[in-house]
Amino acid sequence: MPATPALETRDLTIRFGGHVAVNAVSCAFHPGTLTAIVGPNGAGKTTYFNLISGQLKATAGSVLLRGHDVSGLTASARTKRGMGRAFQLTNLFPNLTVMENVRLAVQSRAGAGLQLLQLWSHRRDLIEKADSLLESVKLLEKRNAMAGALPHGDQRKLEVALLLALEPDVFMFDEPTAGMSVDEVPTVLDLIHGIKARGDKTVLLVEHKMDVVRSLADRIIVLHNGTLVADGEPATVIASPVVQEAYLGISPEAAGQTMGEAAR
Known part of the structure; x- marks a missing residue:
């Protein structure tokens, strides 16, 4: 140790x-x-x-x-x-989609900024990373759903995906x-x-x-x-x-x- x-x-x-x-x-x-x-x-x-x-x-x-x-x-x-923290109460962007929530975290970790549209379409590697994270928490099929509309259990899983994205x-x-x-x-x-x-x-x-x-x-x-x-x-x-x-x-x-x- x-x-x-x-x-x-x-x-x-x-x-x-x-x-x-x-x-x-x-x-x-x-x-x-x-x-x-x-x-x-x-x-x-x-x-x-x-x-x-x-x-x-x-x-x-x-x-x-x-x-x-x-x-x-x-x-x-x-x-x-x-240091990464997942909260007892979910800490998401409710008015963004599931994918948009994760992609912001992936972009931040990659040093690509936090723009919603700029750069994203040109970075296939970041898209694949976000999809992989959503797959790991079994939310890939809900990638286009609004985060705020998810059931509570899915919101918790999405928050774990965000935390994983920050590595x-x-x-x-x-x-x-x-x-x-x-x-x-x-x-x-x-x-x-x-x-x-x-x-x-x-x-x-x-x-x-x-x-x-x-x-x-x-x-x-x-x-x-x-x-x-x-x-x-x-x-x-x-x-x-x-x-x-x-x-x-x-x-x-x-x-x-x-x-x-x-x-x-």
């Missing part, structure tokens, strides 16, 4: 008035790993994500990307440095399967598993569904009231009685049964 983490937070803290939403959280994340961030509602998971990606400015502490302090950079500047070093997924039907979930999970399997990307995942966490994560960190209370391999963290009862809402008996089923 590289000595310098791909991403690191050091004593990352944010206060809203007298409320400490994230309390001195220090964690390092390395390429080739997928870390699930779990905890009850209001634990600070999404706020922690917002601090890392630059949507919120920390009260104290720092965020480092490949060893460089990016705490003072905007969210867009962090994206240019290799970040650090992928951040905030409940990527929220609002999806049972049939749609495997498409996104397979994509995330593929990103992790490449071995050169760092993946952070906020997720409530423990079956999703078990299937993807090789590390779990648990937040409660903004404080890091557990950090380790999934089996160890899930088996901890204090995590089962206080932080994951799972009784020890149910967790033991679930772990036994997972092992079979």
Whole structure:
């Protein structure tokens, strides 16, 4: 494992008035790993994500990307440095087509600008890249549909395609399967598993569904009231009685049964 983490937070803290939403959280994340961030509602998971990606400015502490302090950079500047974020609520251009959404991301990554019409018709390679991304999320047949008219599950898949188009070093997924039907979930999970399997990307995942966490994560960190209370391999963290009862809402008996089923 590289000595310098791909991403690191050091004593990352944010206060809203007298409320400490994230309390001195220090964690390092390395390429080739997928870390699930779990905890009850209001634990600070999404706020922690917002601090890392630059949507919120920390009260104290720092965020480092490949060893460089990016705490003072905007969210867009962090994206240019290799940090990619998929939101709990979709973050699309609703009045553009599915293809137009993806092609803008592809053009941006290729340094070809963000024009809707200029250059695009002359860059067959970019068109093929966009089509390939839409195929990977099973949206190619909806390439001409308006993004805002898509069902919620398809909007989530489109957002994953946009994130893939940017080719970040650090992928951040905030409940990527929220609002999806049972049939749609495997498409996104397979994509995330593929990103992790490449071995050169760092993946952070906020997720409530423990079956999703078990299937993807090789590390779990648990937040409660903004404080890091557990950090380790999934089996160890899930088996901890204090995590089962206080932080994951799972009784020890149910967790033991679930772990036994997972092992079979």
